[in-house]
Amino acid sequence: MVSPIDIQKALSGMDYPASKDQIVQHAEQNGGDGEVLEALRKISDREYEGPSGVSSAVFD
Template identity: 55%
Template sequence: MRSQVLRRCRLQSIDLQKALSGVDYPADRDHLVGAARDNNAPDGVVNALSEPSEEGYETPAGVSKAVFSHS
């Protein structure tokens, strides 16, 4: 659990923006993870996108909220 918190602390909003460049919303979690991989995002970003329980997101702000508030 502690390593997840530390990893999330190092993750910044700009990392998500870069990883999700070109994504059309609404988008589901699998699409976001795939886009991050296609954009060569670091593993920490891909893992962070995989963790939230929400299945879909209407906006980039919704993704950020889910990633940064997930505990």
């Protein structure tokens, strides 16, 4: 199971605001594992203001 820490690690260095596609691409380039990428691909397709918003979307 993916944890909030896994998500934050994959998104370290991310510039916000960011779209879902930008977030998934950043996580891929940042070495996010399959579970992290799968979780990020399920979030709503919108702009995110920061990492806490992404985590909220993943763990809602």
